[in-house]
Amino acid sequence: MSRRAFWAVAAVIAVLASMVTVQAFGMDIFGFFGRWTDEQFTFTGSADKAGYQEKDRNYPFAEGETAEFSTLDEALEAFRINLPLVPHWFPERFGELEVTGSVMPSGMLIFASSGEGEQFLTVEYSEFGEDGPAVVVEKDKNETIVYETNGMRHYIVTDHGDCRAAWTVDNILCIICAPITVEEMERIIGSIYSDIDRKRMIELIYTGNGGDPALASGEEKLHYRSIEEALEEFQLDIAAPKWFPEQFGELEVTGTVMPGQKSIYAWVETDQKDFLGISYAKYGEGIPGTVIEKDGNSPVLYESGGVRHYLLTDHNWRKAAWIQDGIECIIGGTVTEEEMKRIIDSIYLDGEKEAPSDEYAGLLQAALDECGISGEFVPTWYPEGFEASEPEIIRTSRSDIVNTMFQDAGERFFSIRIHRYHSSEDVESFIFEKDKTPVEQYTSGTKTVYILSNNDTITTTWSDGLIFETICGNLTVEEFKKIIDSIDS
Template sequence: MDKEERKAAEAERLTEDLSDYLDGVSEEDFDPVAVERWLAAAEELDGAEDSFDAGAAEAAFRARHGDLFPRPVSSPEVRRNLRPRRLLPRLAGIAAAAVLVVALAAQSLGVDLFRHAASWTRGEFTFSTGESEMPETVSYSHGQAALDAYDVRVPMMPTWNPAWEGDDVPGLDVTVTEEADGTLVFTEDHRTDAGDGYTFVVRQRKDKQQAEADIQGKDEPDTIVYEFDGRNYYILPLDAEQYRITWACGRYSGEIWGDMDLEQAKHFVRSITEPDEWVYTAPDMSIPPKYETIQEAMEAAGIDTGYAPAWLPEGFVTVESDTYVSEETGWYSAYLFATDVEGERNLSLSFDLRTNPGGVGTTVYPKDDTPVVTFEKCGITFYIISNGPWRSVAWMDGGVAGSIGGNLTEEECRQIVDSIPRYAD
């Protein structure tokens, strides 16, 4: 028996040992140290991929522990990173540890079970995972991203949204449709279930005359003509505390209508060509976070803490943290949000583990025109995405996706990555 055959035999024995252990252990008696020892031993066998069929070993393991593994999903999942997430708490038990072991075992033996692709336009950076490089249906995280996708470079979408309080927070729905005459209609809806809220619409017409014809209320006595940044906006009162705003620029026409007062209507208009400056607001720190560190949250979710950074810039205090575990979809997630009041900046850390290679998932990062920065460590590509004062560093390593973002410099992003044990030089 040659060296490679001995490695293959040892790998098969390790898999059987782990399987026997999981057969006999209860959730109360589960020892993560035993799993760590197994992983360490499996990693030492790196190079056995030529003679060891990791895919077959995984299939056998899944067959033996079928009750622990998720069923394949048929529809794509889309997660939009427009603001920090609040994840529902779940318990991560023995199933989370088991699926983690299988995914990382295949990787340690040289088999990448997960396909992924990164792409970006002027307005979005997108990570896609699964069998398809892109999701089955096109979606946009905001209206400007839809305009960017169609290479519309004329500023037409507001960049400001009023703050809504209470439980009825407007949702977000972005669509692009084509009318019979070839007009493209870009719609960004912010509506509650009751229909309250506001809507942005941009139409791409054939010429300037058609766009001008979309303007409403030019001759109405109640119409307010608001001039800003070289454009005329026509603000027409509707019902109480409701307005409609229309305007045209070249062959594009715009419309904003819904619940707002006059000052909010003018603020919408100004934000189209002059985005608001980012202003720091200290988050609510009255409720203690569930986990103090991202390592604690990842451990609770069953995600290898070796992917977590050992260094973060000074001054950040944890405000909120949570985990999410879905055995059905094979999605395990840990999240932490921190703030630095003195430095007036925020920080968000998110780690996801997907254990179903056949599932499809997408993560969307809004971005500005700053070029995406890429660099490599240990064969993994890291992307630094800028969106105004916010920078995110994102990457994928097999079934694990990492995202760290905040009011950070590029150098701080690189230092954070350098501190991750998994990618230590």
């Protein structure tokens, strides 16, 4: 698992994870028991449902039952599916979708429809087993179109006036059908991942005027050795980031001069279609700045180095924008909020190091005190060579969370998360994904710690009443145990 993927999983755990119980002298004193299958780990207040289970359907209602939902997002949330599946655009001639969710013998089925007669659009998500999807998508003699976006392959076929798209995500088959053109279907699919396509996003982020620099009038120089070299040549008195997530290699740096504007932009894309870009632009009088696309989430104000940065989301992308000494700065890419903040922080470090490891316990405890979370949760031992992010506090209607990320100069990383739930019902509804490796129960002091693996990632978790702690990453099990043992030492 890549570092970016790990942080993405860690962010999901902030919302989805639940913990297990503290035990004293082998006796459960809080009422929560670990429960797991080959693929999932969760919690139950019932002792007879604890331990390994052959299967765990974990659906909101029983097999054979059907429920209505107001939106596709609401239906997917009810089935605890956190995947990019829902289109944000349909042709205007189709009205609101009517959505139902059912539990079939094969698993979940979500079906949505809009319109009537010949103008009838359907969207369907259904689970399939190890043998793969059993649905046959009818088509005419026209060739199948493979439409790739966001690293996914979508298959589009026509059938005598109808257009159908089919693709799979994890173990979910997705099908859209309607009397529309192939171009409209591609736009529907593209809207799942963003309101604008990647080419337009690149243009907006890097040129500041929506044009292609390679075709613009004026001068252009390609392949600077670094962002710093380009900034110096363009006489833009501003610092560049000194840290990027490790999945991104060397950035390609280009500078352009156009009437009333000079710009520097850098770009890198991985084989997994993750991408990162940075742009700096200086505009002349009367020339408007960049219009930055975003989704419906409100901007987040993040101050670092005495500068106000605005953090934006655009569906699967994250962006940061700010003005410094008349220079417009934009960072965009497939990074987490914590990674974006660390990129920004690295602009202003000037070689200063983060807090040494012996201060991490104090920083974490201060964040817990601010949340009013009491108890023994702070480790006093960490592996050497790791640096930590500033503890983050997240408050939701269901819980209060304190989270800290650690990483070294190589590929090793872990996070510590303390999660206080407001009710036991919230605890029992959340799930950890895991592989088929058996769950280990480890006793440390009065804690019973559950240790589970998911490919290259190890997760350790336990609870103290409604307060749960998770430490996860790609350390060894012995290192995790040493961190855990240090909490009570």
